[in-house]
Amino acid sequence: MLKAGLYLPGDQSGDAHIFTQRLAKMAAAKGVTFLYDTTIKGMDAAADEVMSIRTSKGHLRADAYVVSMGSYSPLLLRPLGVHLPVYPVKGYSLTLPLTDESHAPLSTVNDETYKVAITRLGSRIRVGGTAELTGYNLRLSPDRRETLELSFSELFGGGDLSAATYWTGLRPNTPDGTPVIGPVPRFSNLWLNTGHGTLGWTMACGSGRILADMIHGRKPDIPVLDLSISRYR
Amino acid sequence: MKIIILGAGVIGVTSAWYLNSLGHEVIVVDRQPEPGLETSFANAGQVSPGYSTPWAAPGLPMKAIGWMMQRHSPLVIRKRIDFAMFRWMEQLLKNCNAHAYDINKGRMLRVAEYSRDCLDALREETGLTYDDRQRGLIQLFRTEKQIDKAYHDMKLLSDSAIPHELLNVNQILEHEPACRTRAGC
Structure with a gap:
C-alpha cells in the first residue's frame, strides 16, 4: 500500500534524446559544425596547452577544447596526467508504447522502494532506474529488467510491457555527486563539462551556459569556482 | 574563438548552443552517427532540481549493505578487480558524512535550479518541444521508514526554498489518478 508522497511542483519531465537532437539541429542551422562517426582517440598536449585532438578522421585543432564525454572523459584525460574521478554507474530503462491513457502516469513519479522513476513522455512511458557498478560493459541484464517491470506494474498500467524497448547507459558519476564544470588548471585551453551522474539532463542547460560564460570570459550567473576539478586537490 | 567540443550528448550539445550564441566558432565531435545516442538516449526523463541529491549520504554504507541482500536492489556491485572503481568508492565513502x-x-x-531556469528560457526563446511536461514530480512512499526520511529531506528542501508538499494517498490521486495506491511493499 502507498502511504504518502512528496510532491515537488517545480520539477519537470521530457525526452533528453529528442531535446538533444532538436537542439543540435537548431545549433547546426546557426553555424555549429557537427562531425559524426568520428572517434576521438586522444589529445596531443604541450606542457601547458592542448595542441590538437587525434580522431579516426585525422587531427583537429582549435583555440580551446571542451571534454563532455560522460563516463569516457577520465579515459581521455588520463594520458595527460589529469585524474578525473568519474566512474560509470550503469542504469537501465524500459520505454513502453502507451496503450491506455487512463491507466498511465500524467507526469513523473519516483518509486522510493525500488528507486525506479516512471515518466510519461508523450505517447510513451519511460521506466528507468537501478545502479550497477560494473565498469564499461553495456550488456542488458535480464534481472534489472524484472525490477523495472515490477515497479511499473505495481504502480501503473496503460503501457505495453511486451512491446517495450530495453536500454542501458552509463551515468558518469563523481564521488561527491557534483558535476565537474570549468578549466583544467595545468592547461590554458582545456575545459571540462562532465560528471553529471544521474542528473545530466536536469543540469544540461545550466552547465552548458556557465561553461560558455567561463570560456567567453564573462561572469556566470551563479558561483562556479567550487564546480571545477580543482576541488579534488 | 574556435572551440572543439568532444561529445555530442546533451551536455556537449547544450555547451555548443550557448558558445555559439556568444559568437564562437564551434565544432562538435562524436563517434556516433547522430547526437544523443549514448547516455542521453533513454534516461528516466526527469528534470528534477528537487531530487538533486548526492548518493554519498551519511546512511549510505549501511543502506548499501542492506540492498546487497535484496533481490530487486537499487544498487548492484559486480565483483571485479578494478582499481578505478575502488578508488572512486573510497572517495565516495569519504563524502558520506x-x-x-x-x-x-x-x-x-x-x-x-539554475539549469531548470535556463531550460525554461530556452523553451520560451526557441519554442522547442521534446515530449515535455511541467507538472512536477511525486516521490512515492510505501513504508513509514521512507516517510521518516522524507521529513529530513523536506527540511533540506525548505532550507533551499524549494517548494514541496507531503501528500496523503487521496492527494496523490489528484495528481496521478491512475496510480495504484494498493501497490505492495
Whole structure:
C-alpha cells in the first residue's frame, strides 16, 4: 500500500534524446559544425596547452577544447596526467508504447522502494532506474529488467510491457555527486563539462551556459569556482 | 574563438548552443552517427532540481549493505578487480558524512535550479518541444521508514526554498489518478 508522497511542483519531465537532437539541429542551422562517426582517440598536449585532438578522421585543432564525454572523459584525460574521478554507474530503462491513457502516469513519479522513476513522455512511458557498478560493459541484464517491470506494474498500467524497448547507459558519476564544470588548471585551453551522474539532463542547460560564460570570459550567473576539478586537490 | 567540443550528448550539445550564441566558432565531435545516442538516449526523463541529491549520504554504507541482500536492489556491485572503481568508492565513502553531504547538496541544487531556469528560457526563446511536461514530480512512499526520511529531506528542501508538499494517498490521486495506491511493499 502507498502511504504518502512528496510532491515537488517545480520539477519537470521530457525526452533528453529528442531535446538533444532538436537542439543540435537548431545549433547546426546557426553555424555549429557537427562531425559524426568520428572517434576521438586522444589529445596531443604541450606542457601547458592542448595542441590538437587525434580522431579516426585525422587531427583537429582549435583555440580551446571542451571534454563532455560522460563516463569516457577520465579515459581521455588520463594520458595527460589529469585524474578525473568519474566512474560509470550503469542504469537501465524500459520505454513502453502507451496503450491506455487512463491507466498511465500524467507526469513523473519516483518509486522510493525500488528507486525506479516512471515518466510519461508523450505517447510513451519511460521506466528507468537501478545502479550497477560494473565498469564499461553495456550488456542488458535480464534481472534489472524484472525490477523495472515490477515497479511499473505495481504502480501503473496503460503501457505495453511486451512491446517495450530495453536500454542501458552509463551515468558518469563523481564521488561527491557534483558535476565537474570549468578549466583544467595545468592547461590554458582545456575545459571540462562532465560528471553529471544521474542528473545530466536536469543540469544540461545550466552547465552548458556557465561553461560558455567561463570560456567567453564573462561572469556566470551563479558561483562556479567550487564546480571545477580543482576541488579534488 | 574556435572551440572543439568532444561529445555530442546533451551536455556537449547544450555547451555548443550557448558558445555559439556568444559568437564562437564551434565544432562538435562524436563517434556516433547522430547526437544523443549514448547516455542521453533513454534516461528516466526527469528534470528534477528537487531530487538533486548526492548518493554519498551519511546512511549510505549501511543502506548499501542492506540492498546487497535484496533481490530487486537499487544498487548492484559486480565483483571485479578494478582499481578505478575502488578508488572512486573510497572517495565516495569519504563524502558520506553530514558536513560533506550538505556542501555537495548545495552545489548540486545550485546548478540544477539554475539549469531548470535556463531550460525554461530556452523553451520560451526557441519554442522547442521534446515530449515535455511541467507538472512536477511525486516521490512515492510505501513504508513509514521512507516517510521518516522524507521529513529530513523536506527540511533540506525548505532550507533551499524549494517548494514541496507531503501528500496523503487521496492527494496523490489528484495528481496521478491512475496510480495504484494498493501497490505492495
